[in-house]
Amino acid sequence: MKQARSARTRQALIEAAAGEFDRHGYAGSSLAQISKAAGISMGALTFHFSSKEELAATVRSRGHYATTAVVHEVSATEAAPAQAVVQLTLALARLLQDEAVVRAAARLTQERPGAAADWDSAWAPTISDWLHGPGAEGSDPAAFSALATLLVLGTEADMRRHAAAPEAGHSPVRQLSRVWELSLSGAAAPDGAGTGDGVPCRSAGGHG
16 A cells, blocks of 8 residues: 555656646756645655656656657557658657657757657667668668658647647647658558548568
């Protein structure tokens, strides 16, 4: 019972910290704000986390883990390299949209690179590996990798901008899908194209 209660308290603090770091960044968040957001005393907070830096590192680790899981899911589809990259960017966009801990990890990486596990290290190297691996012939791997990375980071920035100034009907995920459609026009569309969940992509060999 005591261990379960301790685990719930720790989880509540991590979720509250993710929300604060997501909205206000590292410098704009305080342990007092996180304690209040979690509804947990400062004494209990400092029992689990001795400093804001330790709490931020934990949030980054959780966001990194969640992102790595998505990378593994996309990799398991054994799609062609270029198609896998597009699928992954869309999956990352949805993850950013749905998970505050991932948005917080992304923001903390921008504000304090190298302080803990960088969020983009969970996915950017995999994109490069796919595009430089077997079956990716005929493409410019460096340019394609750079494009994919910029689109993910741009989508994250777009989400943050619209969180501060919401716009009715705006969907960063649908927008990213449309950008891929325009970038890869003239190729066959995969299942789900036109719904915001899939985009046209050039055919290539498997990356597994």
